Amino acid sequence: MSHNKDTKTPPLQDASAAFEQALQETDQEHYILRLYVAGMTPNSQRAIANVQNICQQHLQGRFELDIIDIYQQPIFAKEGQIVAAPTLVKELPTPLRKFIGDLSQTERILAGLDLRKKD
Numbered sequence: 001m002s003h004n005k006d007t008k009t010p011p012l013q014d015a016s017a018a019f020e021q022a023l024q025e026t027d028q029e030h031y032i033l034r035l036y037v038a039g040m041t042p043n044s045q046r047a048i049a050n051v052q053n054i055c056q057q058h059l060q061g062r063f064e065l066d067i068i069d070i071y072q073q074p075i076f077a078k079e080g081q082i083v084a085a086p087t088l089v090k091e092l093p094t095p096l097r098k099f100i101g102d103l104s105q106t107e108r109i110l111a112g113l114d115l116r117k118k119d
Contacts, residue, residue, distance in 0.1 A: 028062060029062065029092075029093045030062050030063065030064070030092065030093075031055075031059050031062060031063040031064070031090065031092060031093065031113070032063070032064050032090075032091040032092040033051065033055070033063060033064065033065045033066070033088060033089065033090055033091065034065075034066045034067075034068060034080065034088070034089045034091060035047060035048065035051050035065065035066070035067045035068065035086060035087070035088050035089075036068050036070050036076070036077060036080065036082045036085050036086060036087045036088075036089070037067065037068070037069055037070070037085050037086045038069070038070050038071055038085035038086070039069060039071050040069075043086060043102050044069075044085070044086055046102040046103075046104065047086035047088070047101070047102045047103045048067060048086075050102060050103035050104055050106070050109075051065065051088055051103050051109075052065070053106075054103070054106060054109055054110070054113075058110065058113075058115045059115070070082060070085055084100045086100070086101065086102060086103070087099065087100050088103055088109070090112075090113055093114075097112050097113070099112060
């Protein structure tokens, strides 16, 4: 039996660096969000403002936000299985999550999006 001397176990430092890199990449995941609203009601307008605020403060440069008015495009509500509006859907990163309401409970939304507040 011959042993190949070229195969080496990576040093601990390399494994540590790889782990740190993976953590940074996780922190930089790209979010795909869809906000379903029913017309331009005050509740819809609050939800739009709240989700835009959350995205700007916590997802700078790493999000796509689609705002869909289910009155104008009802097929999207059916496809997305939307039963109430406003509803925010986090498509990516997985798992898919839905939030119903005006999205004013910022801490709850951040926790649901797996985001942590920056100090």
